Amino acid sequence: MPYQKAELEKWDKEYVWHPFTQMKAYRQSNPLIIERGEGSYLYDVEGNKYLDGYASLWVNVHGHNDPELNTALHIQVEKLAHSTLLGSANVPSILLAKKLAEITPDSLSKVFYSDTGSAAVEIALKIAYQYWQNLDSVKYKNKSKFISLNEAYHGDTIGAVSVGGMDLFHRIFKPLLFERIPTPSPYTYRMEGFETEEQASAYCIHQLEKLLQNKGEEVAGLIIEPLVQGAAGIITHPPGFLKQVERLCKAYGVLLICDEVAVGFGRTGTLFACEQEDVVPDIMCVGKGITGGYMPLAATLTTEQIFNAFLAHPDENKTFFHGHTYTGNQLACAVALRNIELIEERELIRSVKEKAKVFKRYLLKLYELPNVGDIRQRGLMAGIEVVKDRQTKSVFEDKKVMGDIILAARQKGLIIRELGPVVTMMPILSMTDEELKRMVEIVYESIKEVIARYKVS
Numbered sequence: 001m002p003y004q005k006a007e008l009e010k011w012d013k014e015y016v017w018h019p020f021t022q023m024k025a026y027r028q029s030n031p032l033i034i035e036r037g038e039g040s041y042l043y044d045v046e047g048n049k050y051l052d053g054y055a056s057l058w059v060n061v062h063g064h065n066d067p068e069l070n071t072a073l074h075i076q077v078e079k080l081a082h083s084t085l086l087g088s089a090n091v092p093s094i095l096l097a098k099k100l101a102e103i104t105p106d107s108l109s110k111v112f113y114s115d116t117g118s119a120a121v122e123i124a125l126k127i128a129y130q131y132w133q134n135l136d137s138v139k140y141k142n143k144s145k146f147i148s149l150n151e152a153y154h155g156d157t158i159g160a161v162s163v164g165g166m167d168l169f170h171r172i173f174k175p176l177l178f179e180r181i182p183t184p185s186p187y188t189y190r191m192e193g194f195e196t197e198e199q200a201s202a203y204c205i206h207q208l209e210k211l212l213q214n215k216g217e218e219v220a221g222l223i224i225e226p227l228v229q230g231a232a233g234i235i236t237h238p239p240g241f242l243k244q245v246e247r248l249c250k251a252y253g254v255l256l257i258c259d260e261v262a263v264g265f266g267r268t269g270t271l272f273a274c275e276q277e278d279v280v281p282d283i284m285c286v287g288k289g290i291t292g293g294y295m296p297l298a299a300t301l302t303t304e305q306i307f308n309a310f311l312a313h314p315d316e317n318k319t320f321f322h323g324h325t326y327t328g329n330q331l332a333c334a335v336a337l338r339n340i341e342l343i344e345e346r347e348l349i350r351s352v353k354e355k356a357k358v359f360k361r362y363l364l365k366l367y368e369l370p371n372v373g374d375i376r377q378r379g380l381m382a383g384i385e386v387v388k389d390r391q392t393k394s395v396f397e398d399k400k401v402m403g404d405i406i407l408a409a410r411q412k413g414l415i416i417r418e419l420g421p422v423v424t425m426m427p428i429l430s431m432t433d434e435e436l437k438r439m440v441e442i443v444y445e446s447i448k449e450v451i452a453r454y455k456v457s
C-alpha cells in the first residue's frame with residue numbers, strides 16, 4: 001500500500017465526516033481502516049482479519065470478492081457504466097425489472113429504480129400519495145397522511161425521517177417533517193402487562209383498528225418493516241402481526257407499504273419477509289442486499305392497479321415527476337441481476353433457513369450471561385438486549401458499555417455494531433456454521449468481559 005496507516009488515520013479524521021457518528025469521540029479513537037475483503041472476512045490496512053458480522057451494513061449476501069459478481073461487473077463496465085432512464089432504456093435495468101417482478105409477491109409488477117433505501121421509501125410515499133390524488137373521485141383527495149409504527153426506521157431523507165419513530169434520530173428534525181400518525185409496535189419485551197407475544201400483538205392490532213376507524217379516510221398509506229424492525233434493535237414482530245396489518249389496510253382503504261430494505265433478499269429465511277405471512281403489499285421497497293453489497297441500488301415496486309392510475313394524457317398532470325440521475329444504473333442493475341441468479345443457483349434461501357436453526361442454538365447460549373435480557377432472531381439477523389438487571393430490565397446508564405462490547409469484539413476479530421442497548425449481528429448470508437458459531441462465541445466473551453469490568457469499577 002503506498003500510504004502509511006498513520007497518514008490515512010490523520011486524513012480520515014481531518015476530512016471524512018462519518019455517518020451516525022459523534023465525531024468528537026471518533027477523532028479520539030483509533031479508526032478501523034478496511035482495505036480488502038474475502039468471503040466472510042474483512043482485512044484492515046495492516047492485514048488484520050475480521051469476521052464481517054455486520055455484512056457491511058446488512059448488504060452482503062454471497063461474501064466479499066465473489067468471482068461471479070466481479071465478472072458480472074467487469075462484463076458490464078466494459079460495455080457501459082451509465083446512461084439515463086430519462087427518455088431511454090438499458091438492457092440490465094430491463095432484465096432486472098423483469099426478474100424483480102417475477103420473484104416478488106404476486107401482483108407487484110412495476111419497478112421504479114433509485115439508489116438508496118431511503119430514496120426507495122421517498123418514492124413509495126410519493127407514489128402512495130399521488131395515487132389517491134390521481135383517482136378521479138373527490139372522496140380520496142384528503143388521503144395525505146401516513147401511519148407508521150413506534151420505533152419505525154425507514155431511512156434518513158426528510159420523507160423517510162417523517163415516517164420514522166426513533167426519537168434519538170428523528171426528534172431534532174421535527175420542524176422539517178410532515179406529520180405521521182404513530183401506532184404501537186409489538187415490542188413485547190418492553191411492553192408492560194402483557195404475558196405473551198400474542199397478547200401484545202392483539203393489543204397493537206386493536207389500537208391500529210381504532211386509529212383507522214377514526215382517521216382512515218385521511219390516510220394514504222401505512223408503512224411497515226415486515227417481521228423485524230431492524231434499526232430499532234431487531235424488534236421481532238409476533239407471527240400473524242403483519243397479516244393482521246394487511247387485513248386492516250385492506251378493510252380501511254389504506255395502501256400497505258412494506259419496507260423490505262433491511263429484510264429483503266433472504267435475510268429472514270425467505271427471499272422477502274412478507275412471504276412468511278403470505279402478505280402482498282401494494283408497494284414494496286427493496287435495497288441493501290439487492291446487489292449483494294456491490295453497488296448502490298434500490299427499487300420501489302408497485303401493482304398494476306397503482307401504476308395504471310398514473311396513465312393519462314400529459315395535460316392531466318398525472319405523471320410521476322420523480323427521478324434521480326443514477327436511476328437504473330447499468331453497473332448496479334447488472335450486478336443485482338447476477339446476485340439474484342446466484343441466490344437461486346446456490347440455493348441460498350434453503351441454506352439460510354437451515355443455518356438460522358443452528359444460529360438460534362448458538363444464540364440461546366447467551367442467556368447464560370446474567371446481563372442478557374432478551375435474544376431476538378429472525379433468520380440470520382439477531383439482537384441481544386443487554387440489561388443491567390434482568391428482573392427490572394433496566395439498561396446501563398453509561399452508554400460506553402455497549403461501545404466497549406463492540407470494541408472488545410473487534411479486538412477479538414469480529415465486526416458488529418450496537419443499536420442502543422442491543423448488540424446486533426447481521427452475518428453475511430453465505431457464512432458457514434463454524435463462522436456463525438465463532439461470531440456468537442466472540443459476542444459471549446465480549447459481553448462477559450466488558451460487564452465484569454464495569455461491575456468492578
Ligand code: PMP
Binds near residue numbers: 121287288
Ligand atoms: N428502510 C429500512 C428498513 C432500513 O433498515 C434502512 C437502512 N438501514 C433504510 C430504509 C434506508 O436505506 P439506506 O441506508 O440505503 O438509505
